Amino acid sequence: MAITGIEIFKLLPKTNCGECGVPTCLAFAMSLAAGKTELAKCPYLSPEAKNKLEEASTPPIRPVVIGKGEYAKKIGGDTVMFRHEKRFENAPAIALLISDDMEESDIDGRIERFNTLVYERVGQTLHGEMVAVKCQSGNANKYKALINKVVQKCKASIMLTSNNADMLEAGLSVCTAARPLIHALTKENFDRIASLVKEHSCPVVVKDDSIDAIIELTGRLEQSGIKDIVIDTGAIDMQKALENQVAIRRAAINQKMRSLGYPTLVMANEMSGDLMKEALIAATFVAKYTGIIVLSDFSGETLFPLLVLRMNLFSDPQRPLATAENIYEIGSPDENSPVLLTCNFSLTYFIISGEIESSRVPSFLLVKDTEGLSVMTAWAAGKFGADIIASFVKKCGIADRIKHRKLIIPGYIAIESGMLEDELPDWEIMVGPREGAHIPAYLKTWN
Numbered sequence: 001m002a003i004t005g006i007e008i009f010k011l012l013p014k015t016n017c018g019e020c021g022v023p024t025c026l027a028f029a030m031s032l033a034a035g036k037t038e039l040a041k042c043p044y045l046s047p048e049a050k051n052k053l054e055e056a057s058t059p060p061i062r063p064v065v066i067g068k069g070e071y072a073k074k075i076g077g078d079t080v081m082f083r084h085e086k087r088f089e090n091a092p093a094i095a096l097l098i099s100d101d102m103e104e105s106d107i108d109g110r111i112e113r114f115n116t117l118v119y120e121r122v123g124q125t126l127h128g129e130m131v132a133v134k135c136q137s138g139n140a141n142k143y144k145a146l147i148n149k150v151v152q153k154c155k156a157s158i159m160l161t162s163n164n165a166d167m168l169e170a171g172l173s174v175c176t177a178a179r180p181l182i183h184a185l186t187k188e189n190f191d192r193i194a195s196l197v198k199e200h201s202c203p204v205v206v207k208d209d210s211i212d213a214i215i216e217l218t219g220r221l222e223q224s225g226i227k228d229i230v231i232d233t234g235a236i237d238m239q240k241a242l243e244n245q246v247a248i249r250r251a252a253i254n255q256k257m258r259s260l261g262y263p264t265l266v267m268a269n270e271m272s273g274d275l276m277k278e279a280l281i282a283a284t285f286v287a288k289y290t291g292i293i294v295l296s297d298f299s300g301e302t303l304f305p306l307l308v309l310r311m312n313l314f315s316d317p318q319r320p321l322a323t324a325e326n327i328y329e330i331g332s333p334d335e336n337s338p339v340l341l342t343c344n345f346s347l348t349y350f351i352i353s354g355e356i357e358s359s360r361v362p363s364f365l366l367v368k369d370t371e372g373l374s375v376m377t378a379w380a381a382g383k384f385g386a387d388i389i390a391s392f393v394k395k396c397g398i399a400d401r402i403k404h405r406k407l408i409i410p411g412y413i414a415i416e417s418g419m420l421e422d423e424l425p426d427w428e429i430m431v432g433p434r435e436g437a438h439i440p441a442y443l444k445t446w447n
Contacts, residue, residue, distance in 0.1 A: 003056045005033035011049040012042065019043055032057070060253045060261050063090065064203050064228045064291070066130070066181045067157030073129045075230075075291035076263035081253055083317055091314040092286055094306065095130035095159060095294045097269050100137045100146045107146065111153050113298045119307060122321055122346040126307035128156070132183070132294050133171070135162035140170035147171050151178055159183055159205075159292070165192045176200045181292075183265070184232055185221075187213065194224060203228035205265055209235065211247060215259045222259070230291060232265040238281055241266055242288060249289045263291025275299060279306055286310050320372025321346035327398055328353065331362035338363045338446045339398055340408045340432065340439075341389065343370040343378050351436045359440035364401070368392045375410045386416045390423030408432040408446075 009029035016024045020041040022031060031037040032053075039045070039053055063077035077089040096114050098107055118127040131154050135143040143162075151158065151174075160171040161183035168182055184207035185193040197204045206217045206229055218229055231248060235241035245264060252261040268282045279302035282293045286309055295303075315321060323344045330353055342352050344367050356363050368389060370378035378384035393399075393407065405427045409417065411434030420429045433442050 003033070003053075005030040008032055008053060011045075011053060013044040013046070015044055017044065058261075059089070060256065061249070061263060062227065062229070062261050064230060064263055066093070066159070066179065066203055068177070068179045071129075071155060071157050071178070073157045078249075078289075079253070081249060083313065087316045087318070088314050090291075091310050092290050093130040093157070093292045094128040094282075094303070094310070095132045095292055096128055096156075096298050097132045097134060097294055097296050098146065098150060099134040100139070100143045107149070110297065111150065114154055114156065117298050117300055117303050119304055121308060121311060122350050123323065124311060126304070126311060128295075128298060128303065128307075130159055130181075130292065131156045132159040132161050135160075135164065135167040135171065138164065138167070140167060143167055144170055144174045147175050151175050157181070159294075165189045165196070168193070169196055172196060172200050172202070176202070179203070181205060181230065183207070185217065187217065190217065190220065194221065194226065197221075197226055198224070203230060205230045205232050206262075207232040207234050209233060211244065211260070215257070218259045218262065229262045230265050231260070231262050232267070236267065236270045238271055238284070241271070242284065245285065245289045264289065265292040265294070266290045267294045269294050269296035275302055278302075282306055283309055287313060322369075322372035323349040323367055325369035325392075326367055327396055327401070328365040328367060329362075330356045330365055331360065333362035333364050335401065335403045337361075337402065338408060338443060339366060339402060339406065340364070341366045341368065341393075342410060343368060343373060343375050343384060345370065345372055345374045345378075348374055348436075352439065355436045355439040356443065359443040361440075361443040361446065363443065364398060366393065366396060366398060366407075375412050379413050379416070384413060384416075386419035386423050389416070390420060393424060393427070406430055408442075410434070 009026050012025040012029055014025050020028045022028050059077050059079045061076045061078040063074055065072050065074045067073055073093045074090050075093055080086045096110060098110050114128055131150050133147050133150055158175055158178050158180040160168055160180050162168050179202055181203050182197060183205040185204050186207050206214055208214050214231055221229055233244040235244055248260050248264060251257040266285045268278050271281050272278045282295060283306055285293050323346050325344055340363055342348055349367055353365055370383045373381060373383060407427050408430045409432060411432055414431040417429045417431055433439055
């Protein structure tokens with residue numbers, strides 16, 4: 001927030017109604033200042049106060065939502081230049097290009113790849129979120145037919161892209177309900193596209209190769225009440241595009257230039273004819289501030305590493321990925337199945353659970369809350385010692401679900417086995433493998 005909790009409190013109705021989820025208006029103001037709640041939760045805020053607080057609370061890079069419902073994609077919202085200062089807020093949308101001059105078989109293949117290239121990584125589902133539907137033919141009916149097909153078959157937000165305002169208007173006539181992103185508004189078509197944006201309440205891309213011209217265009221849109229804006233500098237040279245991304249982010253965050261405080265778009269598909277090189281270019285712009293990255297096609301060998309990179313960069317560096325403390329059943333275990341123990345660092349959990357699953361030995365996996373730390377780190381920090389583990393085993397309820405009393409602990413904390421036997425006298429403590437890859441062979445000999 002740009003203003004303090006006390007300054008926010010002065011603008012609140014001071015009813016202390018509690019309908020916002022906290023007991024007093026002062027508590028709500030402090031939560032709002034800390035970014036822990038939303039302004040919309042106050043039902044009695046005056047319009048004047050609401051406008052003032054919304055303006056003050058808008059991040060340097062304004063958040064923009066493209067699409068509606070389950071396919072809505074939020075971009076922007078950033079407040080820092082570098083991830084370690086706080087975090088990057090909303091991961092960029094990865095968009096697949098589909099053009100109306102492509103063969104039907106090519107279009108169908110792209111749609112199939114968009115829908116099927118979905119991955120699971122540390123409990124998160126990774127996939128592309130957007131389809132950029134391009135009008136290359138100049139035929140309105142053909143363009144509308146393609147948009148209809150994409151809307152019906154793709155689980156995605158939509159971007160309409162054309163140099164022809166008539167084609168964009170035709171496209172909007174069949175997908176307004178999807179709240180597509182309009183690409184693009186320029187100096188030449190400003191009045192026409194701005195009118196369409198207002199009529200259909202859609203976000204719009206402002207495009208020009210001059211940052212000064214972009215400042216002028218966004219300023220004109222702001223004056224007309226249009227705020228859901230994305231910036232495209234049109235650069236197809238990687239060095240120039242990168243310079244533009246950095247310059248725009250610096251101007252918005254360091255110099256507080258509201259007219260450049262919008263998420264950006266990069267057409268990586270226009271920067272290289274080679275899919276592997278295109279993926280490397282896209283990876284650069286995942287790290288350097290882009291809100292939407294358009295790819296010429298999707299393939300597993302390039303999309304998956306790009307999605308994993310994006311997930312890693314847009315995780316909170318101050319909060320380790322963690323799995324909830326619980327008893328996890330893998331492969332329908334029964335009362336005679338083995339019981340394994342691990343920490344709740346998400347990467348560790350998904351590696352261990354995957355290895356147990358591949359062993360085909362139904363098992364119980366006890367996940368102890370170690371505040372997202374790995375086994376050795378948690379043990380060294382005193383969060384995964386014998387007394388803590390014993391307390392967890394006693395209270396988690398696993399004893400009620402099995403007949404035996406055998407607990408398999410990670411090999412890296414074998415030193416705790418003796419003390420665990422003292423803490424859990426009715427249990428046999430078994431030291432498991434040090435590496436997850438050895439778990440399948442270990443479980444096959446367990447009895």
